[in-house]
Amino acid sequence: MNVTIIRFPGTNCDLDTANAVKKVLGIEPKIISCKENKIPKSDLIIIPGGFSYGDYLRSGAIAAREPIMDDLELKGNQGVYIIGICNGFQILTERKLLPGSLLKNSSLKFISKNVELKITRNDTYFTSKYQTNEIVNIPIAHHDGNFFADQDTLDSIEANNQVAFRYLNPVNGSLNNIAGLYNKNLNILGLMPHPERAVDIRTGTKDGSRVFESALNFYST
Amino acid sequence: MKAIVYIRLKTEVLDPQGQAIESALKNLGESTINNIRQGKLIEMDIEAKNIKDAEEKIEKITKSLLANTVIEEYSIEIS
Structure with missing residues (x-):
């Protein structure tokens, strides 16, 4: 299994994410700069969290228009698996690979804490190691995580069962408590919580490990 | 322009x-002011043949980058 992590100026979760991949999967991921023209052949591409381009204009807006994103979009359309975590989620919505957008938290506060999430379905590449409706504990750390979409888009997300994770309790103003969602083909996942920060019980929870284990599980079954 | x-x-x-x-x-x-909405203003110099040409160019870059039309609306002023 080949895992590639894309680093933009201002990305700051790339090493944590690489560490999680190494620890959970025993695989050395490639970290590449967004200035590369092509993404190497990968089974899973991760856009980690951070503040790409200082959140200038809108979170993820500048990164979403980097030339490397043309190749990411192409690979996404070909069915390559992609996860965008936190700022990565914002970048994927700005690129329109995922619907909706992430507004400032309704409290206007940066929120950094562990939250309870409900797993919506476990029949995807990213969640096969969870149970449907299982409640897990994974940290969030963001200022712009308030998911918004117009009513038609929201209806279509729900009708297509594209929600991946919901906050058990309202936390940032997200419509329908959406914490993470898939594209229609279920090969692209964006989520505000940080599974890579929840892979070792010494940091309080390892409920995030199974996102990575699920991916690996896909190749062993 | x-x-x-x-x-x-x-x-x-x-x-x-x-x-x-x-x-x-x-x-x-101050109790006489209500319904405040805040936004942003982006100004630039543009080389264009005429106002229409400038408007078209600005509209294009606004849709492709400056505004996210999922959540934002915009208006353009050329002078």
């Missing part, structure tokens, strides 16, 4: 920053 693009959240999108500004004004004793 000069161009100015005004960008604000759509009316159906909650604007907590606008609400925070309004609440600060209330704290200052």
Whole structure:
């Protein structure tokens, strides 16, 4: 299994994410700069969290228009698996690979804490190691995580069962408590919580490990 | 030519920053101002053949980058 992590100026979760991949999967991921023209052949591409381009204009807006994103979009359309975590989620919505957008938290506060999430379905590449409706504990750390979409888009997300994770309790103003969602083909996942920060019980929870284990599980079954 | 693009959240999108500004004004004793919405202004110089040409160019870059039309609306001023 080949895992590639894309680093933009201002990305700051790339090493944590690489560490999680190494620890959970025993695989050395490639970290590449967004200035590369092509993404190497990968089974899973991760856009980690951070503040790409200082959140200038809108979170993820500048990164979403980097030339490397043309190749990411192409690979996404070909069915390559992609996860965008936190700022990565914002970048994927700005690129329109995922619907909706992430507004400032309704409290206007940066929120950094562990939250309870409900797993919506476990029949995807990213969640096969969870149970449907299982409640897990994974940290969030963001200022712009308030998911918004117009009513038609929201209806279509729900009708297509594209929600991946919901906050058990309202936390940032997200419509329908959406914490993470898939594209229609279920090969692209964006989520505000940080599974890579929840892979070792010494940091309080390892409920995030199974996102990575699920991916690996896909190749062993 | 000069161009100015005004960008604000759509009316159906909650604007907590606008609400925070309004609440600060209330704290200052200003009670006659309501429904504050805040946004941003982006100004630039543009080389164009005429106003129409400039408008088309600015519209294009606004849709492709300056505004996220999922959540924002915009207006363009050329002078």
